[in-house]
Amino acid sequence: MVEILFLIPFLAGVLAFFLTAKSARKTLVATGALHFLLSILLWVYQPGAIIPAYFKTTHSGLLSLLVISLLFLLISIYSTAYLDIDHIKKENVFIGTMLLFLSTMTMVTLSDHIMVMWIAIEATTLASAPLIYTHGTPASLETTWKYVFICSVGIAMALLGSVLISLSMEANKVDVPMSFSALATVAKNLDPMWLKAGFIFILVGYGTKMGLAPMHTWLPDTHSEAPSPVSALLSGVLLNCAYLGIFKTHKIMVNAGLGDFSGTILMAFGIISVLAAATFILRQTEYKRLLAYSSIENMGIIAFGTGLGGLGAYGAILCLIHHSLIKSSLFLTSGNILLSYGSRQIEKTGNLAGHMPKTFVAFFAGFLGISGFPPFGIFIGELLIIIGAFQAGRTVWAGIFIFSLCTIFAGFLNHAMKISFDDHQAPIKITEKARMIWPQYVLLTTSAVLSFWIPDALYRTIVNAVVAFGGGF
């Protein structure tokens, strides 16, 4: 029955194409709410799939699904207010595509078959392309082209990787379904050479989509050009979907006894991403691009932690959850800033605290959370990763990691102070609407609460997800 979760938004999305703008908005929020409700029911009852060969509820999938669902509901509420101000020509198409995007992302979290996951991840690229092109400006066209092309070529690599994994089964005559869960149990029997090759291609492929450096070039442009609710979805949700593909393949590698190989590569890509983000954040001139580079940083942190295993893997999952919550809230807030100041340039903003105090609270709290300031969960996640790195004897890696985090914090702080407190005389264009504020507050509060108290079911799911990597306490 799990298929219902992606079928409902799919049907609602198709329906929305034929509705008026007003009805489409209602459909958007109603579908978001229904999806969230169904996700919770799925979490509680964990029913089987109609096509068990392709779909299954896994611990990592459930975690991502719940985050996606909550985020989508809040972003859809924000969008209804956002669309009042930022006039989009074909609003029903925009909303329909958003729902299709939700459907494809849900499919990623539920798919267990390697190829079905590939299909779903490529489908997320195709479904999100029209969203990025929403404003129809030359710059957004160029960005969409870059996004679709780089991601499609990248994901083609992941397809090759998936094919190579099937070769690793053929080579040793392993006869099981081509699902992540089945392969993880027979991983030791797979041919190691093809498996290693498959992992590298999958990492490069899905890594492109996840925004790992040096394949990240599409990400800053896309997140900057897309309308803010879409940026929030891309950053908070889509990157996690791509990570899920890498995470599940890494699990097969660990079970096959090749965890050191895949872990070290993951750590290397992770560190490169964090370093790249540190370099670009320092001299950033646009705040949406700043947030995009911060996403690259966080994806790097997550890859690094996952590759490390043990405490690091647990920390990585914490970072994953909190990054989604905080970053999507920040992108929504950046939407308010963009609509008010009419520019993406940091230097054209200022005195946010004076002009829009409620937005300022969301912005500054989000900034503190994302840059690893206590009490937010990213601080705990990063701390666990650093402790894990020292425990594993990776002191040099840990040193580079800490240095990069400090650099990023300094750079980000500089920009955040400018936006919040610098002089700005010109009047701003909008007043703060409740629906454009409280979704961010809910996201940030959820993150803050989860930092102190993790419900038992959630804790067990996280630990079960990372148990293969020796994660948890």
Add this chain to the structure above:
Amino acid sequence: MTHLVDIILSFVLLSIIFSFGSSRLQGLIKALAFQGVVVSIVPFFIGHDITEGGVLFSLTTLLIRGIAIPFYIYRFIEKVAAHRELEPIIGYNGSIFTGLLLIVAAMAVSRKFSVPSASTSLLLLPTAISLLVGGMFLLMARRKAITMILGYITMENGIYLVGTTFSVRAHHIVEFGILLDVLAGVMIMAVILQNIKLKMQSGGEDTSLNIISKE
């Protein structure tokens, strides 16, 4: 003994060289259509058990890879009236030479791998590798955005060749899903390019678009 499939695949290798040397989009598209047809029918020749579903799927693949995609791109070029010259970053002679080197390297590399069911054909793996790397080469060595799409499709053909011939595991419905994704991807890319073209015609020279659309 030379296997029948090797004869067909040798033509695919030739088509790669031809596409590297081709200065016109039409030539490239013909090579692409030929490659699409061949990779779709290869499963018939390499001794996999052919079921009714298998035949149907192969025919669908042939229809999409060999006819629909090339035809769609051909129509697209006619519509946007792109200049036919390809503006290579690496010259045609250099490209042909690279192509030859690529095929030799692919042959040498293939010998090192022990591939299940490779005994049926000598050229399967080298052709797949050549298509894959050749596609990447076209992607990088030509300035026009449309050539990038053609390179992408060539790459996909290479991956498909590895997938269908060496592994009989994936279900047809899954492969069909992959095919649909590729088709939709190509169409979306073409639509974006078409819009870029329109914007350039209506809005005059825009620096941000010049990077990708020197058509």
